[in-house]
Amino acid sequence: MSYAIRVLQGDDLQLLKDMDTGIENDYVIRVFDRLTQKPNRLYGLFLDENLVSVGGISIYAGSYAMLGRIRTDRRYKKKGLASEIMSYMKDEAFRDERIQWVGANTQEENLPARRVMKKIGLTKHTMLYGALTKDTSMLESGAVPWKPITDLERKKKWLDHTFIQPGNVFPYECYYPFPATVELFQDSELHMWTFYENADASRFLITKPDQKKHHYLHAIYPWSDLTDQKGLWETISRDYRQLAKQTGEETYIWMDLTKEEVQTLPADHDFILESPWILHGISR
Structure with missing residues (x-):
């Protein structure tokens, strides 16, 4: 099985639409063009040329990178794909010497996402409503x-x-x-x-x-x-x-x-x- 992660471009929108994420009216699809333009980036994880997981990076104040917008095809769940793409994006963010901090937000009730944060080395700062x-x-x-x-x-x-x-x-x-x-x-x-x-x-x-x-x-x-x-x-x-x-x-x-x-x-x-x-x- 071939494996690859790459930056998504505007013409990859249909690949995202073809994913079975279970998310109705997904805002990432609605604003895909904006999320694939600088300073934003979307990444796709491909298995055998099938887009199976997506994540994004947004840059703030020139030196802060936020990871998020994780979506995984339900047919490929429980394979550690979210951790794979999050870890990749963290490393990619730090390749930019201007970036001094990389982070992500998870909801308190989202235990799988919290486990991903710990797995890729992100530590808790605060919890806010x-x-x-x-x-x-x-x-x-x-x-x-x-x-x-x-x-x-x-x-x-x-x-x-x-x-x-x-x-x-x-x-x-x-x-x-x-x-x-x-x-x-x-x-x-x-x-x-x-x-x-x-x-x-x-x-x-x-x-x-x-x-x-x-x-x-x-x-x-x-x-x-x-x-x-x-x-x-x-x-x-x-x-x-x-x-x-x-x-x-x-x-x-x-x-x-x-x-x-x-x-x-x-x-x-x-x-x-x-x-x-x-x-x-x-x-x-």
């Missing part, structure tokens, strides 16, 4: 929204203090948190992200738009006192309403929360909480 809502009224108190931060150096100081120096994970995009380094925070993006400070300058907040399946206001708040900070949710809610008016489409607030933070939410909260995601990774 992608908490979604359209209504934060149960968390608002009528307080004044926080003051915007416009000074670039002030933004950098907050990021250095709360993420970079302690080595914390930063929610860079919806679904994509990374271990924080200076390289993750480009000036061009910091100018676009909206930063806020509370009245006594003891807390800060970032809000920024994102789009995956839906539109999101991604709210980043690096403390666990979510229900105690007056004005926090008024600030988030105001930015959410403005974004929802602009998109005119299905739009949510997205906040990355630990299990401990989820437990601090009021019993009548309106967040959608699906299975949390576990971030795995390895540095060069």
